[in-house]
Amino acid sequence: MLDTGSITNSREAEILEVVFRNGWGYMRGLLVGAKPGEPEVPPPEVLRNIFVQLGPVFVKFGQLLSTRPDLLSPSYIECLSHLQSKVPAVDAVTIEAFIRQNSPVPVEENFSHINYTAIAAGSIGQTHRATLRNGRDVAIKVRRPGIEVQVEQDIALILRIAGLMNSTQFGERYGVLDLAEEFSNALRAELDFTTEAAYTDQLRQNLAQSHWFNPKELMVPEILWELTTPKLMTMEWLQGKPLLAATLLGRPDVDRERKAITTLLFRAFFHQFFIDGFFHADPHPGNIFYLDDGRLAILDCGMVGNLDPRTRTTLTEMVLAIVSADAQRCTQLALQIAEPTETVNLVKVEADIRRLLQRYANVSLASLSTAEAFNALLQIVSRNNLRWPANIGLFAKSVANLEGVARQFNPAVNVVEEVQPLMTDIFQRQLFGDNPLQLLLRTGLEFRNLSLESPRQFAFLLNRLTTETLRLNLNIQGIDDLRQSIDSAANRRTFGTVVSGLIVGAAILSTGQQTPQLQILSEVFFVVASLLGFWLLVGIIRSGG
Structure with missing residues (x-):
């Protein structure tokens, strides 16, 4: 725990100053040692x-939070999604010394020229253009x-x-x-450029073959592994501009060209989501380039995600259920x-999901935002005590x-129209796989094993039943509370019966032939019955029932 007297580290003092200046009272209390209460998040713009x-580290953390619509509302997600680190590039002299120091071989052996002035700068790294000795950029x-x-x-502080x-x-x-530990691991992995290089290579190989689109129209930069280290990553140069900065004026049919590029983009990413399960998790406008030769390029594989086959199948059905407005499914x-x-x-x-789907029931497919609908679904489920996995x-x-x-x-894109033709193929692949014969053989083998094991298991079950050694372990949620309620009710009924017996006994004694002894016994019964009855009444009132 931090307190103002123990903050000697300049970085921690800087963080405190920023929090004080922006008036985030909850975080300020945590940093100065106050007892943590329920979090109070500042407005989206203030948090950004x-x-x-x-x-840079907190910018990365904000970008990670933008991937969690189950934690934050759409206004926060939207604000943090555009979070970019405004850091100046490191000067050319420092970078030249750094490259020379961390290059696996002397720079002159591989490069004929390196521009030590950065062409792009980010929170973790910056990019420079260079030319190999063979003339390749x-x-x-x-x-x-x-x-x-x-x-x-910063990681230590975030974890604290x-x-x-x-x-x-x-x-x-x-x-x-x-979440903090997940972020810490992801950020440490991002510091090692060989990890990003491996992700880039995997994405490049996955997209090299597909019958949904022409792989020759899509590029992922090739990694030059012999010139890549944890601190330096060398890849092929792709000449182009960010997609939204590209102009298609002068082409024969601009609208048709835009439609073709949009279709290529959706098919390339849905191939990642539902076929490979390994996907680029940050396709913002700066990471999708329109190359000078008319191809598309996907850059910066620092943030990727993985979906296992079971999750891919479930998500496919969920997309269909959303479009079909099937709340139960x-x-x-x-x-x-x-x-x-x-x-x-x-x-x-189910009621909350049904209300959500009814909200989109009258929205035309052309204007339906599948991302908005899915994010709203994530938030509804989270509000009902369910936690989504990070992927x-x-x-x-x-x-x-x-x-x-x-x-x-x-702007004329129809998302459902783009995705719909792919759904049939996705379902077919999930049902039969890429190799139906192999799936058939594997299924037959599983049925064979089941047929061999079933008689043995059934005989074992019958043996346990006949020897009365079979025990069933049931764990029913709330059964203990129910048992206690039943026990309490039974005790009160028994108690009431005893009180009634004392009263009846006293009445019988009082109506018979009176002797001093019987008179005293009758009065004792009445007193005891009155006290016990009063005690029972107080117990019922206190328990609320």
């Missing part, structure tokens, strides 16, 4: 400004000198704050500490992916960014 002022991505020190300082928040109801419900599918954090009211979940947040972010770029580039 705080992240920008705190520097390449791009060198260089890790910012000294960035790893600041990363470790997450640890404090973890004791709150919000922290437990949304797994704040797990949506609820069932959500429960297959999300994990409960507390008791879940399934009736309320679903990355999927939602990727779909939202993809749809946003497509609508900016081609």
